[in-house]
Amino acid sequence: MSTPPKIGKRESEILTAIVETYISTGEPVGSRTLARSNRESLSAASIRNVMADLADAGFLEQPHTSAGRVPTAQAYRFYVKQLTGEARLSPADESLIQGSLQSSQDLQEFMERTSHVLSLISHGVGVTVSSARGGRNALEHVYFQRMADKKVLAVVVTRNGLVRDRVLRMNCDLPIADLEAAAAYINQNFRGWEMESLRNEIAKRVQQERSEYDRLMASIEQLYAQGALATEGAGQTVYVEGAANLVITEQDKERLRHLLSTLEEKQRVVDLLSAYLDTRQEAVRVVVGLEDTMPHLNNFVLIGTPARVGDEVMGSLAVIGPTRMDYEHTITAVSYIARLFDRYWNEST
Amino acid sequence: MSTPPKIGKRESEILTAIVETYISTGEPVGSRTLARSNRESLSAASIRNVMADLADAGFLEQPHTSAGRVPTAQAYRFYVKQLTGEARLSPADESLIQGSLQSSQDLQEFMERTSHVLSLISHGVGVTVSSARGGRNALEHVYFQRMADKKVLAVVVTRNGLVRDRVLRMNCDLPIADLEAAAAYINQNFRGWEMESLRNEIAKRVQQERSEYDRLMASIEQLYAQGALATEGAGQTVYVEGAANLVITEQDKERLRHLLSTLEEKQRVVDLLSAYLDTRQEAVRVVVGLEDTMPHLNNFVLIGTPARVGDEVMGSLAVIGPTRMDYEHTITAVSYIARLFDRYWNEST
DNA sequence: ACTTAGCACTCGAGAAAGCTGAGTGCCAAT
DNA sequence: ATTGGCACTCAGCTTTCTCGAGTGCTAAGT
Numbered sequence: 001m002s003t004p005p006k007i008g009k010r011e012s013e014i015l016t017a018i019v020e021t022y023i024s025t026g027e028p029v030g031s032r033t034l035a036r037s038n039r040e041s042l043s044a045a046s047i048r049n050v051m052a053d054l055a056d057a058g059f060l061e062q063p064h065t066s067a068g069r070v071p072t073a074q075a076y077r078f079y080v081k082q083l084t085g086e087a088r089l090s091p092a093d094e095s096l097i098q099g100s101l102q103s104s105q106d107l108q109e110f111m112e113r114t115s116h117v118l119s120l121i122s123h124g125v126g127v128t129v130s131s132a133r134g135g136r137n138a139l140e141h142v143y144f145q146r147m148a149d150k151k152v153l154a155v156v157v158t159r160n161g162l163v164r165d166r167v168l169r170m171n172c173d174l175p176i177a178d179l180e181a182a183a184a185y186i187n188q189n190f191r192g193w194e195m196e197s198l199r200n201e202i203a204k205r206v207q208q209e210r211s212e213y214d215r216l217m218a219s220i221e222q223l224y225a226q227g228a229l230a231t232e233g234a235g236q237t238v239y240v241e242g243a244a245n246l247v248i249t250e251q252d253k254e255r256l257r258h259l260l261s262t263l264e265e266k267q268r269v270v271d272l273l274s275a276y277l278d279t280r281q282e283a284v285r286v287v288v289g290l291e292d293t294m295p296h297l298n299n300f301v302l303i304g305t306p307a308r309v310g311d312e313v314m315g316s317l318a319v320i321g322p323t324r325m326d327y328e329h330t331i332t333a334v335s336y337i338a339r340l341f342d343r344y345w346n347e348s349t
Numbered sequence: 350m351s352t353p354p355k356i357g358k359r360e361s362e363i364l365t366a367i368v369e370t371y372i373s374t375g376e377p378v379g380s381r382t383l384a385r386s387n388r389e390s391l392s393a394a395s396i397r398n399v400m401a402d403l404a405d406a407g408f409l410e411q412p413h414t415s416a417g418r419v420p421t422a423q424a425y426r427f428y429v430k431q432l433t434g435e436a437r438l439s440p441a442d443e444s445l446i447q448g449s450l451q452s453s454q455d456l457q458e459f460m461e462r463t464s465h466v467l468s469l470i471s472h473g474v475g476v477t478v479s480s481a482r483g484g485r486n487a488l489e490h491v492y493f494q495r496m497a498d499k500k501v502l503a504v505v506v507t508r509n510g511l512v513r514d515r516v517l518r519m520n521c522d523l524p525i526a527d528l529e530a531a532a533a534y535i536n537q538n539f540r541g542w543e544m545e546s547l548r549n550e551i552a553k554r555v556q557q558e559r560s561e562y563d564r565l566m567a568s569i570e571q572l573y574a575q576g577a578l579a580t581e582g583a584g585q586t587v588y589v590e591g592a593a594n595l596v597i598t599e600q601d602k603e604r605l606r607h608l609l610s611t612l613e614e615k616q617r618v619v620d621l622l623s624a625y626l627d628t629r630q631e632a633v634r635v636v637v638g639l640e641d642t643m644p645h646l647n648n649f650v651l652i653g654t655p656a657r658v659g660d661e662v663m664g665s666l667a668v669i670g671p672t673r674m675d676y677e678h679t680i681t682a683v684s685y686i687a688r689l690f691d692r693y694w695n696e697s698t
Numbered sequence: 699a700c701t702t703a704g705c706a707c708t709c710g711a712g713a714a715a716g717c718t719g720a721g722t723g724c725c726a727a728t
Numbered sequence: 729a730t731t732g733g734c735a736c737t738c739a740g741c742t743t744t745c746t747c748g749a750g751t752g753c754t755a756a757g758t
């Protein structure tokens with residue numbers, strides 16, 4: 001955090017080299033190993049000097065005195081910033097992604113498969129949230145169906161194709177005719193309204209007509225009160241795939257357990273993503289060290305981006321993985337899928 | 350497997366005692382430990398004799414020569430069979446279950462919460478499948494909405510409240526009027542038909558009218574061909590919760606990884622459950638040793654039951670856990686939830 | 699005939715001790 | 729500035745040792 005100290009060219013090169021070899025080997029990297037595998041051959045001793053400086057500046061740490069150096073979160077942040085972002089996705093990955101996602105029938109399926117593909121490519125945990133809030137959507141169609149007594153099935157379709165159904169428990173029994181009338185009324189009068197403004201308007205109209213007793217309005221009021229038109233949690237669906245990958249990474253059992261159960265609590269995942277991702281910006285965001293939001297997630301990285309169609313944010317695509325991760329690869333994959341998402345839904349919605 | 354050898358009363362008692370202490374301690378149980386904690390005090394030596402017999406009969410195994418005995422799958426099967434099944438759920442669990450499930454809005458939510466609760470109670474993995482196949486359901490209502498060109502959103506509602514939506518890609522562009530006509534036609538002519546017989550009937554009618562060119566029928570044929578009325582995978586939803594519990598149980602990392610990724614492949618979970626559970630019988634089924642279906646699942650137990658409403662099977666409720674598991678507790682919980690499920694949906698559907 | 703005490707034997711788990719080698723820091727030389 | 733050299737550190741592996749829970753068997757007791 002705070003002020004990342006400035007760094008010369010040589011330092012920078014060595015630091016990247018360290019980060020890269022640590023990512024690939026997983027073991028603390030020593031001056032010797034570096035000296036051998038480095039293009040411009042410097043001696044181990046020189047490298048040691050630089051490493052000492054980098055350690056002072058907070059980029060490296062020693063697990064114990066006589067071990068190699070390990071990159072700190074700060075080092076990863078530096079490393080990521082320094083990436084050019086010009087990498088292309090490998091053809092293999094590209095066809096893997098295309099093959100998986102192309103045939104998705106709907107948003108949910110797209111998201112689920114995305115999680116899966118991301119987990120495969122990144123060797124981390126693929127996480128997607130489809131948070132399509134109904135709020136800004138236009139109502140297109142409602143349909144009510146009487147189930148048992150006092151139970152009504154409400155189906156709401158928005159203009160952009162979001163379908164939400166729920167079973168309402170009414171206070172009293174509404175006959176089928178009333179339900180049909182209510183649906184017809186809403187479909188005629190409110191088609192095209194945004195879901196949000198719609199609630200106020202309904203409340204208003206119900207208010208107005210209250211004086212004279214109107215069965216239709218009473219029905220609508222009741223349906224409305226039971227949440228017939230609520231679309232909240234509609235798309236708040238979370239897909240987490242690839243948890244198995246954590247087993248390889250995480251050594252500590254207790255932590256592993258915590259991680260898994262955290263990932264199972266959908267709400268916390270949503271919180272996590274929205275804490276870091278719900279910005280306006282388009283680029284893929286890389287957050288190294290999630291410990292300030294989730295205590296157990298130190299040593300973990302979030303690589304994600306909002307999933308948008310045009311200007312509207314429909315959810316998030318992300319990978320949660322160990323700091324030791326192929327950043328460039330994962331970043332390009334995430335960004336590729338984000339573009340694909342936009343294109344795909346633009347043409348299909 | 351094969352013929353479970355017969356067993357006298359004393360043997361039986363000792364075997365249960367062994368199974369129980371092994372379940373609670375997790376360590377191979379020796380004759381000494383047993384002798385101490387056994388009500389009718391037999392000496393260690395006598396117990397040793399019995400244990401030797403039990404070992405010969407295939408109920409016990411020794412991890413190595415000078416260790417205690419560990420129950421085999423056969424022993425667990427015996428143990429389970431011998432349980433009275435009269436145990437009552439503890440009030441704490443009962444209120445936990447009630448509290449979690451009562452407020453479920455729909456089938457999906459009920460299933461998801463059930464998985465969660467089961468994982469909490471059993472310390473295993475809670476698994477539920479809602480496999481409501483549309484096939485035997487009666488069609489109640491369809492609705493088509495034109496999205497982009499050549500894209501149509503189809504929403505199908507069945508009589509028992511299952512809602513299925515999917516985006517169809519048409520070969521040619523259908524105008525809104527045609528879509529509405531098609532929906533109206535289907536709603537008028539096919540309301541109340543079972544989804545399965547419906548497909549044949551539509552095919553038949555389309556065939557009949559083929560001679561004269563009928564736009565309506567052409568539209569319907571196309572919609573149908575694109576799967577507008579398919580309800581397959583509709584309720585084929587799998588909920589797996591409590592995977593974190595496996596971390597405690599499973600020592601071997603590689604196996605743990607396999608387990609987790611198996612559980613993530615929904616299809617395999619469905620296969621597993623349907624292999625053992627889709628019987629007509631009502632009771633909770635306990636399957637010890639799943640290795641014949643899933644190689645990695647030796648040492649694991651499936652405790653589950655079909656979830657039925659009246660006579661119709663709506664899915665499955667199950668726990669997958671280590672052989673070392675509180676059987677009685679879990680069995681009663683599963684069966685309790687199964688009853689709850691029946692009652693709950695009987696009154697609400 | 700069943701039960702029990704005693705005894706010799708086995709063998710995994712855990713502690714203690716020793717060794718190894720990758721790695722560091724610093725100094726003196728280039 | 730860079731490099732070679734040297735003394736020092738220390739995690740982790742291997743080896744060895746001890747300990748104790750457990751077994752099987754035999755002989756004695758009921």
